[in-house]
Amino acid sequence: MSGTLQICDTTLRDGNHAVGHQLGAQDIGAYARAAEAAGVDVVEVGHGNGLGASSIQVGIAAISDAEMLRAAKAELRRSRLGVLSIPGFASIERDLKPALDCGVDEVRVGAHCTEADVTRQQITMLRAMGVTVKGMLLMSHMASAKKLVEQAQLMQDYGAEAVVLMDSAGAYTPRKVREKVGELVDKLDIAVGFHAHNNLGLSVVNSMTAMEAGATIVDVTARGFGAGAGNAPIELVAANLHVEQAETRISLFGALDAADTAEERFVKHVPTNDSVTIASGIAGVFSGFAAPVRRAARRFAVDPREILLELGERRVVAGQEDTIIEVAMRLAAERTPGDLPPHTSADHI
């Protein structure tokens, strides 16, 4: 591990997946205060799918983007306020400009790992406005190291100051982390980051491996609070960095306190692995699908693992939650030949 590491705390963004995007202003303010005290570099806030994503398709948020951002900003001094923007969900006029007015310090513009060219419009515009902007490659287990380098270089060319590999499905093993992060560090002129999920129980070791391979940005959440099996817990990453004596702004006790604060206030269930999240990791399906898959499986009395494996074969990506209900209905129909009942209720909406 070399140079100063940057810790990006996504509790208040990825964690929103774990509570159906229901984080309220008071919890957001309280956690932002704890993250500031812990010395995290960036506090990322918003709907789980980022700016402008509150929708029936991926979940209606309890409060608006602006309310979330203002609640966090009021508590931040040295820590920077970050947002995720996924073109197709968020647009510059409707979402990004109002967010910047709330005091956002940096924007991570994300796209599926093979579609980086859709970020050009936003990255270029933000860079021209003088905003710190980074690129995020989602579901990055789905592309080869070579393809990821090509896509990350596009983001670098547009003006991104860093590129973060998202293991959105929690499908990486340490060997893959070493290979893909190492290749990006080798080929890019800008910083590289890693965003872990814990579907295969590897979020902490994958984050540490990414840093060993040269990543200088690492995403964490309190108690791993995030989509599906959750993320790399801030308290465990901080503990490992402490043991390794890594150079970072984060304080060990501050991180432990932040995680306690989160659990006391809003982490209703500390993320764990069960058959659904493990199947999701093996199938390489976006972690955020876990909750709607469980609901659809109950509604149509089919095995959630079968839904996930079929979704994996179809290579669905984040935002395609409508496919879940179709797959569940089809599996149910195959099991019991005959017509579907009319007016079937779609639980996931």
Add this chain to the structure above:
Amino acid sequence: MRTPEHPAPLRTAVVGTGNIGTDLLLKIETSPLLTCVLFAGRRAESPGLEVARGRGVATSTDGIEAVVEAGDDIDLVFDATSAADATRHWDLVEPLGLPFIDLTPANRGTFCVPALNLEDCVEEQYLSMVTCGGQAAVPMAQCITRVAGHVDYLEIVSASASASVGPASRANLDEYVHTTEQATSEFCDATRTKTVLIINPADPGIVMRNSIAVSTTERVDLDALRDAVTTMEKQIRSYVPGYRVVVPPVATGDRYMLTVEVEGRGDHFPRYAGNLDIITCAAVAAAEARAGRGRS
């Protein structure tokens, strides 16, 4: 000279030789009411130019300038470039008095969704074909709001195969979102609307999908809604045969949703790329309506 009794095909020019322009060309070629007399782009290496030449259609790499030059021999201009270029092109075409059918999300003309307002807008000089997602979803969205009376919130989520989404579309995602939302507000009685676009990387590509969901405090008669949706499906199938409802209207509490898929004819891209057909067929339908005025 053509007469109402024996109209010669309308002479059209297509500017933009990418995925949408090329698919449009192939659709024009099968229309008895239209002919393409000029296929113009900017990139000499564009595969679309080769397709056009192979069919004996005149091509140019001078873009809109070639169209303006040939203005006297053209009856109608299709624009399949990008939002920024279409805006510039309209400024050049307007003084010529030629009808302009815009397949980009530049959003400066009158919205045209053939299943909803073809008769009302056919006389307009500048028709905006909204977006592919708009053409696929807005008619169904209007079915819901018509049956419900009014909805508080309406959203459209469209997913298309990565390979079918060309560079100009990728550079225009913001314009896509705004234009689709604006058209939704214009055609549907909804307090708030939202549009989401997903580009799916699976290979082979996914069939274009569109989910329409609303929340409303009004009671919605699901039988009436299903009837309206079936009727609309038939109407759209008359110009896009691969349009079909895959999840009929379902309800949970105050929410209602349905999903449609659009399979294309497989002209320029494999059949999964219904996102091309839904807008190129709509544009052809609009041009044919203009060509066919006075007939029948």
